[in-house]
Amino acid sequence: MKTKHILLVEDDMGMREVLRDILEDEGFEITTAENGKVALTQIENYHFDLVLTDLKMPQMDGIEFMEYIEKNHPETKVVVITAYGGKDNYTQAKYLGAFEVLSKSIRVEELKKVINDVLHRKDET
Amino acid sequence: MPEKKIEYLNYPIINVVPPGKKIPDWQKELEKKILFYNVSGLKECLKILTNKKSIAAILCTRIEKDKKFWEEVKKNYPWITIFSFLSFDQFTHFKSSSSKKSLYHPLLLYSSPDILYLEFAQALECYACKQEKSLLQTIKKQENWFSLIGQLTREWAHEIKNHIAIISLNAEISVVKAQKLSLPKPFKLENIKKIIEQCQKISEVLDGIRGFSRVSHSNSPSFPLTETIKQAISILESENGYSQPPIKKTMPTKLCLSYSENILLRSALINILRYFNQIKNNQTSVYISIQEKQNAFCLKIQLKDICTQTFPITMDYVNGPIKKIVRIERKKRNFYIGVRLIKSLGAEISLKKNEPKQLITLQALLPCINSS
Numbered sequence: 001m002k003t004k005h006i007l008l009v010e011d012d013m014g015m016r017e018v019l020r021d022i023l024e025d026e027g028f029e030i031t032t033a034e035n036g037k038v039a040l041t042q043i044e045n046y047h048f049d050l051v052l053t054d055l056k057m058p059q060m061d062g063i064e065f066m067e068y069i070e071k072n073h074p075e076t077k078v079v080v081i082t083a084y085g086g087k088d089n090y091t092q093a094k095y096l097g098a099f100e101v102l103s104k105s106i107r108v109e110e111l112k113k114v115i116n117d118v119l120h121r122k123d124e125t
Numbered sequence: 126m127p128e129k130k131i132e133y134l135n136y137p138i139i140n141v142v143p144p145g146k147k148i149p150d151w152q153k154e155l156e157k158k159i160l161f162y163n164v165s166g167l168k169e170c171l172k173i174l175t176n177k178k179s180i181a182a183i184l185c186t187r188i189e190k191d192k193k194f195w196e197e198v199k200k201n202y203p204w205i206t207i208f209s210f211l212s213f214d215q216f217t218h219f220k221s222s223s224s225k226k227s228l229y230h231p232l233l234l235y236s237s238p239d240i241l242y243l244e245f246a247q248a249l250e251c252y253a254c255k256q257e258k259s260l261l262q263t264i265k266k267q268e269n270w271f272s273l274i275g276q277l278t279r280e281w282a283h284e285i286k287n288h289i290a291i292i293s294l295n296a297e298i299s300v301v302k303a304q305k306l307s308l309p310k311p312f313k314l315e316n317i318k319k320i321i322e323q324c325q326k327i328s329e330v331l332d333g334i335r336g337f338s339r340v341s342h343s344n345s346p347s348f349p350l351t352e353t354i355k356q357a358i359s360i361l362e363s364e365n366g367y368s369q370p371p372i373k374k375t376m377p378t379k380l381c382l383s384y385s386e387n388i389l390l391r392s393a394l395i396n397i398l399r400y401f402n403q404i405k406n407n408q409t410s411v412y413i414s415i416q417e418k419q420n421a422f423c424l425k426i427q428l429k430d431i432c433t434q435t436f437p438i439t440m441d442y443v444n445g446p447i448k449k450i451v452r453i454e455r456k457k458r459n460f461y462i463g464v465r466l467i468k469s470l471g472a473e474i475s476l477k478k479n480e481p482k483q484l485i486t487l488q489a490l491l492p493c494i495n496s497s
Contacts, residue, residue: 019294108297108298
């Protein structure tokens with residue numbers, strides 16, 4: 001089975017590293033970007049099965065990045081991971097097509113489960 | 126039974142009565158309506174000024190003798206009106222020679238209590254008006270301050286939560302990895318699990334803090350102007366028990382008011398529209414419109430006055446001392462109190478009546494608060 005390729009967009013290096021560790025451990029191929037702007041070039045050059053993105057980032061935030069994905073790569077599935085667990089962000093992210101909106105206080109097992117579920121759902125569609 | 130003091134007249138006036146002098150008769154008469162603090166000298170006067178913050182006026186004699194003292198008082202307490210009794214000659218001289226900005230306000234010696242009452246009431250009202258304005262400013266400052274604190278707390282909570290998440294996730298990975306390896310006994314996985322548990326708890330606390338501080342500066346609680354008007358109308362509806370009062374509205378605006386402005390304007394509108402109690406009989410309609418202008422908005426209320434009695438349209442009731450409207454009929458007084466409340470929001474008021482058509486038009490040009 002082909003390894004799933006995930007684009008991880010997160011401005012905090014510590015968070016980026018730990019998420020990369022968890023997901024690589026699960027057998028995914030991970031490409032990282034520190035903000036939406038860098039992520040744009042990545043998404044234009046590579047195919048990703050899933051994008052895992054933060055919302056609050058410098059230069060280009062997650063919402064702007066998701067708007068771009070929705071417009072230019074509607075087939076790409078997005079999962080949002082954010083410390084801002086507010087209803088507004090949840091609604092906006094969902095409106096822009098996010099499969100899931102996760103809190104940064106998520107447990108490792110739950111994160112793995114959600115990512116696998118979303119990728120599985122993607123295969124079904 | 127003593128006459129009940131009007132609330133705003135409860136701000137005290139200091140009367141400097143030199144030792145050995147009796148309290149004048151006019152004061153005994155006015156004490157039924159106005160609160161006086163009698164002091165025997167400047168030292169005592171200063172003591173009250175320093176300790177009491179609500180002094181509206183001071184009554185003194187021999188002002189020229191202690192000019193330096195009174196100049197200091199005026200400098201430090203500019204909102205206080207200083208009254209001084211003058212003889213007829215002094216009074217005439219004062220009126221002809223004094224510049225507009227005088228240290229004190231002259232009172233003619235042996236004036237009747239009625240005249241003195243009017244003079245004092247005006248000073249007290251002026252003071253009350255300043256107090257009201259300063260209260261509104263304080264509320265506005267507090268609103269801004271609280272929203273700023275909220276915004277900061279939210280940002281901090283977000284930053285801390287990020288780091289807590291990193292600690293927690295790393296600890297979890299360590300547990301998973303350690304479980305795969307056969308580690309020596311002294312290495313207790315339970316300790317790391319406790320770190321994870323505590324991180325989760327801190328995270329929950331931070332969520333709570335962020336929940337409380339969701340108000341950001343740019344998102345400070347704001348109330349759409351149109352909502353304020355609807356609220357006022359719905360309160361009147363419930364008062365009168367009518368499902369559809371004939372109130373027409375043109376309100377194509379996104380303007381917002383702050384919490385205090387919302388309450389003030391709503392109360393003003395209720396007062397204004399309450400006069401037109403006759404709307405309950407569907408005999409007349411009220412037309413309310415809002416127009417957005419640069420840095421301001423124009424609130425227009427037009428109503429047909431069907432009262433048999435002539436409604437007094439005069440700006441004196443809007444700009445003049447409040448005592449002028451104290452004696453007019455209650456409903457009409459409500460109308461003018463409402464207009465004055467709108468004015469206290471910083472509005473430029475225009476009030477006109479078209480006699481043949483019996484149309485009253487109230488136009489208020491208000492500074493723009495913010496737009497959503």
